Amino acid sequence: MKDKSPYIGVIVLTIVMMLLIxxxxxxxxxxxxxxxxxxxxxxxxxxxxxxxxxxxxFNCIVDVIAVGSGQAIQLGKNGDADVLxxxxxxxxxQFVKDGYSTSRTLVCYNQFIIIGPxxxxxxxxxxxxxxxxxxxIYQNGTDRKAVFVSRGDASGTDTKEKTIWIKAKLNVVTFSxxxxxxxxxxxxxxxxxxxxxxxxxxxxxxxxTYYTRKATGIIPHLEILNQGDPFLYNQYSVIPVNPAKWxxxxxxxxxxxxxxxxxxxIQSMIADYTVGGQKLFIPNAGPGSIAENHLMVSHxxxxxxxxxx
Amino acid sequence: xxxxxxxxxxxxxxxxxYVSGSxxxxxxxxxxPLGAAIGLKEFGGKGLLKTITYTMxxxxxxxxxxxxxxxxSRAGPLGDFGILFTPTAMILAQTLLVIPLxxxxxxxxxxxxxxxxxxxxxxxxxxxxxxxxxxxKEAWVGVITAVMIGFGRxxxxxxxxxxxxxxxxxxxxxxxxxxxxETRMGHFEYAVGLGVVLLIVACGVFLFMRWxxxxxxx
Numbered sequence: 001m002k003d004k005s006p007y008i009g010v011i012v013l014t015i016v017m018m019l020l021i022x023x024x025x026x027x028x029x030x031x032x033x034x035x036x037x038x039x040x041x042x043x044x045x046x047x048x049x050x051x052x053x054x055x056x057x058f059n060c061i062v063d064v065i066a067v068g069s070g071q072a073i074q075l076g077k078n079g080d081a082d083v084l085x086x087x088x089x090x091x092x093x094q095f096v097k098d099g100y101s102t103s104r105t106l107v108c109y110n111q112f113i114i115i116g117p118x119x120x121x122x123x124x125x126x127x128x129x130x131x132x133x134x135x136x137i138y139q140n141g142t143d144r145k146a147v148f149v150s151r152g153d154a155s156g157t158d159t160k161e162k163t164i165w166i167k168a169k170l171n172v173v174t175f176s177x178x179x180x181x182x183x184x185x186x187x188x189x190x191x192x193x194x195x196x197x198x199x200x201x202x203x204x205x206x207x208x209t210y211y212t213r214k215a216t217g218i219i220p221h222l223e224i225l226n227q228g229d230p231f232l233y234n235q236y237s238v239i240p241v242n243p244a245k246w247x248x249x250x251x252x253x254x255x256x257x258x259x260x261x262x263x264x265x266i267q268s269m270i271a272d273y274t275v276g277g278q279k280l281f282i283p284n285a286g287p288g289s290i291a292e293n294h295l296m297v298s299h300x301x302x303x304x305x306x307x308x309x
Numbered sequence: 310x311x312x313x314x315x316x317x318x319x320x321x322x323x324x325x326x327y328v329s330g331s332x333x334x335x336x337x338x339x340x341x342p343l344g345a346a347i348g349l350k351e352f353g354g355k356g357l358l359k360t361i362t363y364t365m366x367x368x369x370x371x372x373x374x375x376x377x378x379x380x381x382s383r384a385g386p387l388g389d390f391g392i393l394f395t396p397t398a399m400i401l402a403q404t405l406l407v408i409p410l411x412x413x414x415x416x417x418x419x420x421x422x423x424x425x426x427x428x429x430x431x432x433x434x435x436x437x438x439x440x441x442x443x444x445x446k447e448a449w450v451g452v453i454t455a456v457m458i459g460f461g462r463x464x465x466x467x468x469x470x471x472x473x474x475x476x477x478x479x480x481x482x483x484x485x486x487x488x489x490x491e492t493r494m495g496h497f498e499y500a501v502g503l504g505v506v507l508l509i510v511a512c513g514v515f516l517f518m519r520w521x522x523x524x525x526x527x
Contacts (some may be wrong), residue, residue, distance in 0.1 A: 008527030009518075009521045009522075010334075010527075012521065012526060013334065013521075014334065017327070017330050017331060017334060034394065043493060043494050048315060061479070061509075062478060063475070063477045063480055064392065064423075065394065065476070065477060077384070078383055078384035078385075079382075079383030079384060079388070080382050080383050080393055080394070186493050188493045188494060190494075192495070212494070213495050214496075215492075216494075216495045216496065218497075225377065248383060248391070269468050308435060
């Protein structure tokens with residue numbers, strides 16, 4: 001039985017807690033901009049590369065929440081973010097149409113690429129385009145010779161993947177989970193899972209995540225097997241949340257962000273950003289800023305990417 | 310950037326302690342009296358309430374996070390407080406996880422003690438209030454165990470912290486959400502390293518509590 005009141009201990013703990021609060025560096029006073037974006041822009045390091053410029057120029061702090069495009073757009077609809085930087089054009093256009101934003105501005109683009117094992121059992125290096133490649137994967141999948149790993153999370157990449165299946169006139173709902181793995185995970189995890197499907201695993205990836213992960217050496221058996229189809233174009237756009245719908249958003253700073261990220265200086269910063277020697281994002285904001293045609297040389301084929309909207 | 314940890318790990322660790330520690334204290338201030346009341350009083354539905362409390366040991370952290378998100382989202386009822394994506398929201402979500410754990414273990418502790426002590430103390434002339442107070446003091450070791458376990462639950466969870474915190478660098482990034490980030494980026498060694506840091510922190514907290522116990526301050 002304790003003689004002393006146990007509450008002394010509680011008081012000590014509470015004081016320690018209060019002291020901890022004091023030591024945590026909270027930056028008071030600065031304006032904050034809440035940016036909801038996708039994992040590909042954050043994990044590739046692009047935001048770490050360009051955001052300090054914005055933060056010092058406008059003397060503010062950018063709070064970055066990196067989730068899938070689907071979730072980022074939902075945050076925008078709920079007024080929980082000030083501005084979005086995502087890559088899901090169909091959902092973005094609907095977002096603007098529904099009045100959640102007054103503008104959608106192109107920022108940069110890259111390509112989706114079809115990743116697979118060097119052995120390439122489905123022979124997609126010979127495929128004429130993305131639709132043909134997916135058809136071959138489907139045929140080999142049902143023959144147990146290939147496995148497709150899907151994001152399955154309504155992200156920009158997932159949405160693109162689903163549209164390719166539709167173009168190939170295939171119904172995803174009928175796909176057996178013996179060869180079509182719907183993971184509900186981020187791109188990095190999906191690449192890891194694809195790597196583990198020894199000599200069989202295929203997936204659709206964005207360039208930024210693929211090259212970044214390749215540079216860490218944890219997906220040694222995966223290669224880019226098919227790219228360049230204009231349908232695989234991957235457009236990133238910046239979308240400020242409409243203050244008429246959500247008065248609490250930092251609308252001025254959000255518009256500053258839109259203007260800043262599309263300005264020539266920052267567009268070149270984006271162009272210059274490389275990982276492992278590879279450019280990850282090609283700026284294309286506004287007229288006259290970027291090359292309409294772009295020649296890319298890959299491991300397996302030369303491809304031409306054409307700007308479409 | 311892509312090579313590894315670019316954020317301040319010390320700050321992340323302190324934030325973990327702050328968020329989970331606050332949640333534990335808040336959850337215990339609610340859970341201990343709640344557990345004592347349920348354990349010591351006789352009332353209709355006591356059995357049901359106990360079952361619900363024990364069931365909530367398995368309450369998924371991510372659901373707690375989702376609940377707090379719905380309540381404090383701008384689109385939700387308490388959105389105007391603007392606490393989403395701040396440490397405060399994380400504390401609230403973790404508190405919801407701590408309360409049932411602390412309450413449940415307190416119920417068990419006081420019930421155990423109650424059987425033996427209450428009759429003895431009563432026969433020595435104690436009234437109802439004194440008897441209850443004595444039971445709680447006797448159950449104190451069990452209660453402190455409840456608090457420790459509550460802290461363990463809070464500091465180890467990631468679902469709630471990620472959902473209502475957003476893993477914002479410099480603001481709501483804690484050890485568990487940082488581990489998720491490092492894993493997502495493929496930096497598995499860093500992820501494991503952060504896990505080790507978390508265990509060291511938890512160990513430190515428990516050692517500190519043991520130290521207080523030995524000095525009879527707790």
